[in-house]
Amino acid sequence: MKFQPDMNYFVDCFRRMVNTPSPVGFYTLFNPVLEKEAASFGCSLTFDRRGTPYIVLDGQDNSKTVLLGAHSDTIGLIVRRIDPNGMIRVRNLGGINFSSIEGETVTVHTRDGRSYTGLVACQSHSVHVFDDARSLARDENTMMVILDEKVSSKADVNALGIFNGDFVSIEPRCQLTPNGYLKSRFIDNKAAVASCFTVLKYLKDHDLKPKYRTLMAFPYTEEIGMGGTYVPEEVSEYVAIDIGLIGPDYDGNEYKVSICAKDNAAPYDHDLTTRMVGYAQKAECDYAVDIFYRYGTDGNAAVRAGNNLRAAALGMAVYCSHGMERTHLTGLENTVNLLLAYTLDI
Numbered sequence: 001m002k003f004q005p006d007m008n009y010f011v012d013c014f015r016r017m018v019n020t021p022s023p024v025g026f027y028t029l030f031n032p033v034l035e036k037e038a039a040s041f042g043c044s045l046t047f048d049r050r051g052t053p054y055i056v057l058d059g060q061d062n063s064k065t066v067l068l069g070a071h072s073d074t075i076g077l078i079v080r081r082i083d084p085n086g087m088i089r090v091r092n093l094g095g096i097n098f099s100s101i102e103g104e105t106v107t108v109h110t111r112d113g114r115s116y117t118g119l120v121a122c123q124s125h126s127v128h129v130f131d132d133a134r135s136l137a138r139d140e141n142t143m144m145v146i147l148d149e150k151v152s153s154k155a156d157v158n159a160l161g162i163f164n165g166d167f168v169s170i171e172p173r174c175q176l177t178p179n180g181y182l183k184s185r186f187i188d189n190k191a192a193v194a195s196c197f198t199v200l201k202y203l204k205d206h207d208l209k210p211k212y213r214t215l216m217a218f219p220y221t222e223e224i225g226m227g228g229t230y231v232p233e234e235v236s237e238y239v240a241i242d243i244g245l246i247g248p249d250y251d252g253n254e255y256k257v258s259i260c261a262k263d264n265a266a267p268y269d270h271d272l273t274t275r276m277v278g279y280a281q282k283a284e285c286d287y288a289v290d291i292f293y294r295y296g297t298d299g300n301a302a303v304r305a306g307n308n309l310r311a312a313a314l315g316m317a318v319y320c321s322h323g324m325e326r327t328h329l330t331g332l333e334n335t336v337n338l339l340l341a342y343t344l345d346i
Helices: 007-018 030-039 154-159 187-205 270-282 298-304 329-344
Strands: 053-057 060-070 074-084 088-093 105-109 114-122 143-147 168-170 181-184 212-217 235-241 257-262 289-290 310-318 325-328
Touching: 007 030, 007 074, 007 187, 007 329, 030 053, 030 187, 053 187, 074 154, 088 168, 088 212, 105 143, 168 212, 181 187, 181 212, 181 329, 187 235, 187 310, 187 325, 187 329, 235 270, 235 298, 235 329, 257 270, 257 329, 270 310, 270 329, 298 310, 310 325, 325 329
Parallel strands: 060 212, 060 235, 235 310, 257 289
Antiparallel strands: 053 212, 074 088, 074 168, 088 143, 105 114, 105 168, 114 143, 181 325, 257 310
8 A cells, every 4th residue: 555645845845954054962943843743633743752753643452562762863063173263173962074175165053053164164264375285184173154243253253152162053955946856955864753743744634543542652762872862661663764875885776765683782673663664565665775884873872772673774775965955756655655654554
């Protein structure tokens, strides 16, 4: 049974999600967006003590509780120091590839609610000036943020309210081509968040309940390996929705949903993963099963933390992970279809 999720809604939802900053640990701006989106379907958010938002859906059978986890955090930056000349030095939040953000616009978010844009640049920023402009390694010791403000000292920057520890978000540059290619930073993991809401819309539009009591969780620390380390006790299955990878070892591509059989830490639960393959077949999804290197999800983080549950992982495959990513609406639709098949237990 192939579902027909509303992919126009998915695109609109994704744009709202991806254009709202939420680098690791920074939930101030994104929580209101999640709350508004949930309210549009008559749902509300609850929060655990770590600040993870949940949507709770009543099931046809409430004797079992399962969880769909789509982390809300993206990779980002944090102010590390302010140089005497007013340049800001940063540290990464998650697996930043500094080469991929050189020349990008960023926003510094102060603790008193102000925001300022700036430019990510290498300290050897010009081929006309520096002999090593092309060859200097791009890392946290050589990259800086040049504020779009008239500043020339640390005191000038502090006067704007910017201090060490302020979060820095990166411009997503979301684009959708006429033939369905989605290009944006942070498809990892705002596309997974939008997939959950597209599932929710399908359920509401068709007056359906999940087979089992279902939690949708949107943690803010996956990119540093902590998002799934706490899970409510009643959860017996954790299905992590994240990106799939594209490369020489993988069968996945932009048009399929990827089912992850193993990440860098461990295999995912054999029986639950096998069920995911069965759901993909029943929902007529184009899918691939792959194992991923240098990769992890909140699902296996939950298992490693000692939670008593089974875990599986799936998602849309992307090019250029942790950079300017690209996928296709076909792969995204396959992802939503697989989630619906699991949620409804077809």
